[in-house]
Amino acid sequence: MASLSGLYSSSPSLKPSKNLSFKALPALSRDSFSFPHTSRPTNLPLTLSSARSVARDISHADSKKELLKDPDALWKRYLDWFYQQKELGLYLDISRVGFTDEFVAEMEPRFQAAFKAMEDLEKGSIANPDEGRMVGHYWLRNSKLAPKPTLKTLIENTLDSICAFSDDIISGKIKPPSSPEGRFTQILSVGIGGSALGPQFVAEALAPDNPPLKIRFIDNTDPAGIDHQIAQLGPELASTLVIVISKSGGTPETRNGLLEVQKAFREAGLNFAKQGVAITQENSLLDNTARIEGWLARFPMYDWVGGRTSIMSAVGLLPAALQGINVREMLTGAALMDEATRTTSIKNNPAALLAMCWYWASNGVGSKDMVVLPYKDSLLLFSRYLQQLVMESLGKEFDLDGNTVNQGLTVYGNKGSTDQHAYIQQLRDGVHNFFATFIEVLRDRPPGHDWELEPGVTCGDYLFGMLQGTRSALYANGRESISVTIEEVTPRSVGALIALYERAVGLYASIVNINAYHQPGVEAGKKAAAEVLALQKRVLSVLNEATCKDPVEPLTLEEIADRCHAPEEIEMIYKIIAHMSANDRVLIAEGNCGSPRSIKVYLGECNVDDLYA
C-alpha cells in the first residue's frame, strides 16, 4: 500500500508510483492544451483513461483509509488547504479531495495561462471568439473595470434607474392603472434559461417572508403551467407588474409566455402596456415591441453579458430590488469575491481551488458528476442555477483549436438533509461516478430565535450533524467532497457565491481550452424545433387542400408525407397529428392513433384561403 506521506506530499523519496498518480497525463505546457482524452471512447470496456481512473480511485481509497487512520495527517491536510475570505465570511475546504502536490505543480502553468486569459477578458478582449464578443459580467459589479467610459456610465445609470424604479413601484408612486389596492403587489417574470434561473435562485434565497411584491415565474411554453400561474394571480392580475426578460428578445418560449399573458390581460379588461416591463438588448424584437406599445419601462441587457452570467445585470437586479432585496449588497459581495479570485496564487484563490478540484475529481474530462448539496432550504435552487452556469459553459464538442473534445461537467443536486432520504444511499454505496460539494451555512436562524429541542441540541444542530455525518461517511467510502461554508445567507454572501462559481467556470474552461461563453448546441435544438413547426404548417396546408375537395379526401400518413415532399419525416408527421388530435384541434383523425398505419386524416372544415400555406 502506498504510504500516506507519499500520496499527499511532494517528498521525492515517497512519490506515488507512476500508474497510480496523475502523472499519466502528458507533460503540460501552454501550447499543449490538448488532452489524452480528446475524443472520449464510449464503448470500450476498459480504456487507458478509464483504467487510469480506476487505478487512481483505488489509490485514493487506500490513501483515504490511511488518512482516516491518521487523524493528525487529515487535520494537517485540512489546515494546509483551508481557505477563508474573512470579509465575506466564506470558507473553502478541499481536504477531502485527494489531489497530490505533484498534480498541483503540474497544473501551475495551465493556471497561470488561465489567470492571464481572465485578466485579458476583464480588460475587454474578445473572450468569446465564436460570437466575436467581449465578456463583461465582472464589470457589472465594478464598473471601473469596464474598458470604455461609455460602458461604465451605462452600467452605473442602469443600476441607478433600477433602484429608482423599484422604489417608485414599492412606494406606490408608480401605480397600476386599475387596481383597487392602488399599488403593485405581484411580479410575473416571463423568461427562460439565464433569463429565469438567476431571478428564481435569488428570490428563493433572499426574498423576505413578506416582500413588498411577491414573485412568480413563467419559464416555459407549457400552456398548463402558464394557465396555472395566471390562475393563481386571480384578481391580483390588476396589480401585477409583468417583467419580460430576454437578452435576444426573440426566444420563442418567452414570446409565447408574453402573448399568453397579454391575452389574459385583454380578457380581464386590463391595459398590459401600463403594467409591462421589458429587459432586453436595444432594438431587439422585444425592445421594439415594448417601445411601440408604450410599456411602462424598459431596461437594457448587453451584448457583452451572457444569459447565464446575467444575474448581476437588470435581469437579476430588477426583480430582486422589487422584492426588497438589497441589490447593492449583492454587487458588493460579488465584487469582493472577484477581487479574491484575481490572485494568481492557486492556493489563495478559491475559484482556482474549485477548478483544480473539479479537474482532479473528473479527470479533466467530466468523468465524474458534481453533486451540489446546500444544507439550507433557501439555497435549494443553487444547484439548478449552477446546472446552467456550468453545463452550458463547459459542455462543448470542440476545444478552442477545433479538436473534438466533448467536454463537460454534469451538475445536479437538491438540498440536504432532504436528499439523505432520496439518493445519498447511492452516493455512499453505489456507482462511484460523482464528487460532492457541500454548501454549509453557519447561522441556523436569526439571533434570538433559537431554542433547544432536547437538552443541548437545536434543530439546526441536527442539520449540521447530518451534513458532517454525510461528508464523513462519503469520505470513509472513498468519495471525494468539497465544502463551501458561508456564515449567513445574505445578499452579500449570495453575490459572493455566484461570483465564486462564475470565476471557477471561467478558469476551468481555460485549463481545458474551451470557449465557456457560447452555446452552439442549444441552437441546434432551437433550429430543429422551428423545423417541426414549419412541417406542421405544411401538413395542415396539405390536409386543407384534401379537405376542400368534393368529396373530402381523407389522407393516410404516407400520402401526407408524400404531398409534403417529406417521406423521411413520416414519423414526425404521425407525432404532429397525434398531438393535434389529442388537443381537439381542427384536424380529424379516423382510425386508431395507437396504430399509425390505420389513420386517415382530414380537417374539420375547408379553409378556402389556406391560412396555413
Ligand SMILES: O=P(O)(O)OC[C@H]1O[C@](O)(CO)[C@@H](O)[C@@H]1O
Ligand atoms: O435571454 P434569452 O435570449 O431569451 O435566452 C434565454 C436562454 O437561452 C439560451 O440562449 C439557450 O438556452 C441561454 O443561454 C439563455 O439564457
